[in-house]
Amino acid sequence: MSRLAAVSRRRALAAMTATTASAWSGVLVVPALAQTREVLTIAAFPLMDEIARAAIPAWQALHPDVELRILMRQYTDHHTAMTTALSTAVGLPDVMALEASFVGRFAQGGGLEDLRQAPFGIEAFRPRLVPYAYDQAIARSGAVVAMPADIGPGTMLYRKDVLDRAGVPAEDLTRSWDSYVAAGARIKARTGAYLIAHVQAIKDVLIADGLKPGEGVYFDTESRVLVESPRFERAFEVALRARQQGLDAKVPAWSNDWGAGFKQGRLATELSGAWLVGQLNAFVAPETKGLWRAASLPGGAQAPYGGTFYAIARKSSPARKRLAWRFIQLMTLDPQRQLEAFKSYDAFPALRDVHGDSFFSEPVAFLGGQRARLLWREDALKITALPVHKQNKFAEEVVQTELDKVLRGQKTIKAALADARLLLERRAKR
Incomplete structure (x- = not known):
């Protein structure tokens, strides 16, 4: 990344x-x-x-x-x-x-x-x-x-007031990715709030989770393309399931609608870096001070x-x-x-x-007095570096384009990842 x-x-x-x-x-x-x-x-x-x-x-x-x-x-x-x-x-x-x-x-x-x-x-x-x-x-x-x-260090931020109204404990969001999506469905049904701004954030974490030695996100050390793998299939599957259940607001990060969603309590969670707390407090949604809490990423994922x-x-x-x-x-x-x-x-x-x-x-006052820095300190020591390939930026764009096609029902997951592999193999040979 x-x-x-x-x-x-x-x-x-x-x-x-x-x-x-x-x-x-x-x-x-x-x-x-x-x-x-x-x-x-x-x-x-x-x-x-x-x-x-x-x-x-x-x-x-x-x-x-x-x-x-x-x-x-x-x-x-x-x-x-x-x-x-x-x-x-x-x-x-x-x-x-x-x-x-x-x-x-x-x-x-x-x-x-x-x-x-x-x-x-x-x-x-x-x-x-x-x-x-x-x-x-x-x-x-x-x-x-x-x-x-x-x-x-990666973290999941969540609106405690929204979860309380939905009767959903925070543990249901972090136990596993399946539990995260299931909890999101309950939150949406009981409060109308979306689980997340855009399912792209789910995909971004999952494609980088569980890397093996010698693997980058998209390529290994020999420039072999890795997108047709269980990591990517799982990432696309979870993102698609969340979209099919109407759990994301379909708004990109840092857009006006994204900020409004935080201010208005229409977004129950966000997956990001710990630094986002400072941005929310400073200019994105300062009026929501005290309503947020932090937790580790779902399913024990660790991401920088x-x-x-x-x-x-x-x-x-x-x-x-x-x-x-x-x-x-x-x-x-x-x-x-x-x-x-x-x-x-x-x-x-x-x-x-x-x-x-x-x-x-x-x-941390913005997090309702939670001592969240201790959590982030612990999680930071569990993160592993993600090797960067010279074609990573292009790979990000290709994979996101293919995910969009899956979300719109234009391709199956396997077909989308196969097409992504072909594009990346051609580029990697240049």
Whole structure:
């Protein structure tokens, strides 16, 4: 998933910023001191630039003679610019922030530094990081191309008031996927609320659940296509059954109808990353504070929903690579920086050093006082990394198109997956 791209945090970032700023949002420059000898350039996207800005005092205390320059572009523009910079070696920053799915794509291009090598030595820090986050940055060659800053452990959010009206215990939603759908049918019959916004979210979790060693979501390490498998058949079957019973509202994530559904209590659950709580509280449905609760994903599924990394381009200035690595260490290995990003921006820490902090045990007001961070901390350690293939984005689009045809009754599940395999095999040979 990509990491469950259809519902990952990158959509949240795009939704939050699309109407609030232009593609180029300017430059933040730490005021240069008289003795400034160096300028370190950080390329970031919304929220990541704010997290970096908050670290300026700490950076200046460590490196008063280094000017920190933060370049911010909107999410899509940023990653497009980094793609171009890596391919042309023009306009490369000293440090680039990357969303998880782009780490996998860029890793295969060979344009990022292998952080195992001197002067970086990232392997020494591996025990301090959430395992799957570190593993996400490992290229097929074994190179570690980025340092994780934050993660998005998957969770199921549900409206307690809706479940109470329906007389459905939360355990019925999480016991199994069959139980999840059956509980949704009872909720719909008794309250009129939909189980979920769109059954695509169900498919996205199930196709990534139960991967075997050497498997990605769509391809294995030999680029063999995996869509004609029990994983995909099960995902399509559960999604189709939920649609046939009228349990999804048929609205895409981050649409106006999606937000309205949360505000009006028409959506009983959502499958997403833990960070969605912050988005609901901040701007999607703040008036529903106290009505939501969090649980693990149905059927014991574990899934990552996005995450953020820092990387260094191989062809960036050699003279500043040590400084670039020190900045990355400050942002990812300093407990104070990690906790501040978590408290202020819901950036769940990849650094395990801070997972014992009392903040994890504090009640979450939006979730009715539930101590949900403890749940997310536990689930994060169960997640395994999802290897990324260069054709993953295309595969996502193909599989979703075939699911849509199944949902409309135009194809059987087996026919849809067979057609998807043929398309992906042709593309993989290019």
